[in-house]
Amino acid sequence: MDRKLLLVLPLVAVIVVSGCTSLDLSGIPFLGTLFGPATVKYTNDIIIIRSLEATPSTVFPGQQVRVTAYVQNQGRKAKDVAADLYDYCEGTFKDPVKECGQTTSQGTSAQIGCSDSSKTCCSMTLQPYETRGVSWTLTADKCIALDTTCPADGMKVSVGYYQETEGLTTITLLRYEEMQRQMTEGTYKETQPTRSVGEGPIKGYIGIEDKHPVAVSDENPQTVISFQLKNEGNGFLANILKSEGNKPWVNLLEGINLGTPPIGKIDTTGLDSNDSKSNCNTLSPSGGMIELIKGESPKIVCVVKRLKNDFEKQISKTLKFKISYGYEFRSSVKVTVKPKALTALPDECRGGTAAGLKGPGQPCASGSECLSGACLGEEGCG
Structure with a gap:
């Protein structure tokens, strides 16, 4: 080998x-x-549905079904997790009753919590690696006469949560004279910046658009930095602020920085020798909010126009970022209502005796008995 x-x-x-x-x-x-490229990436989907079950998955008319979702946190403490049952074929199934277990205050850091009036939404905070079961009990309508699977693709559960993801890229600055020496000796080679991307479904990538290591000289004092976001999870960005007209977004809490910059800014301290000559002061066009199109943001680039060159041979610098966002994913489970064979519907489902109609087993006008509420077209039978 x-x-x-x-x-x-x-x-x-x-x-x-x-x-x-x-x-x-x-x-x-x-x-x-x-x-x-030299990239370390941590878990994408922090919150998952470990399993989604309907018990029983086939019920009789009037029988209850219990839908249970086991929601798991695969990472650090998750803020404002909300699990909601929706599109459960209201009418076919009635009177949903939720059981959320331990809950937290509603709508804390990102207003993603459920409203107090919601009959189907459970809000929670999950500790690292905690799994919690939430359930909904529904009752199948007793007047269903035919086998029914509704919705056809199953009852749906959505899980949304607030997430923060950090990342960093280490770049190398190389004196031009040092690069020439290495090239003369045959030891120079291009490399990729080392990147570490934290846990979360939305990943951020800082890149160097020039050759790396970045050669620094008085004649070539600048370099180009890029930043791009990608959705690498199994869900999508969610508008967790729930404000009308707002789009799903990623908030750049800390831009590419070497310290603690203002929101949406790049701090080039230690990298740029003259901040006034750099256009890296604003990373995104709208106050730190970045939109994703088909799972990716446009690549945002900025030019560091005058790199610091007060070092002898080479120096490494770490560029960091921190983003926050709302994220949602969905799952479904099928439930079928199957009436018992030769079992008549209750009178109230057909008009019944209260409407002056004869019920099953009662004589029809011809003297025959009503069969399951039908007298083969004869009057007087429900």
Whole structure:
């Protein structure tokens, strides 16, 4: 077996044990070409439905069914988780009663909590790796005469939550003279910045649009930084503020920075020697709010026009970001109403004896008995 592959196998084992969803080690010889950019990514879907069950999944008219969703937190403390039953074929199923278990105050950090008047929504805060069951009990209408699966694609449960995701990219600045020396010796090679992207379904990626390491000289004092968001989860951005006219958004709490910048700003301290000559002061066009189109934001670029060059050989800098957003995903479970064979519907479902009609087993005008409320077209039978 190739010696390189023998080295890769233990590394793959380390990746699995560490809990990272992907890892790339392009800084190690030959591994860069095997794995791509040097990126460590953590769990995408923080909140999941571990299972969704209907008990029983087939009921008789008038019988109750219990829909239970087991909601699990796969990461750190999750804020404002809301689980809601919807599109349960109201009319076919009636009188939903929710059981939420322990709940928290409604609408805390992002107003994603359920309203007090909601009959189907449960609000909660989940501790790390906690799983909580929430359930809804519904009653099938007793007047259903035919086998019915409604909705055809199942009763639906949506789960929304508020999430914050952080990330960082480490870039290397290289003195032009140092780069020339390495090229002369044959030791210079282009690399990729090292990136670490925190847990959450919306990932942010900081990139360098120039060659990396970035060569710095008086003649070439600038570089271009890019920032892009991608939806890598199994759901979608949600308008958790629930304000009319608002679109789903990602809020840039902290921009690409080397410190603690204002919201939506890039702090180029330590990277840019003259902030007034940089157009990196605003990362997004609308106060830190970034929209996603087909799962991705447009790539946002800014130019650091005058890189600091007060170092001798090379220096590494860490660029950080922090975003917040609302996220939602959905699941469904089918429930079928199946009337018992040869069982008559209650009188009130057909007009019944209260309407002056004869019920099952009573004589029809011809002297025959009503069969399941029908006298083969004869009058006087419900």
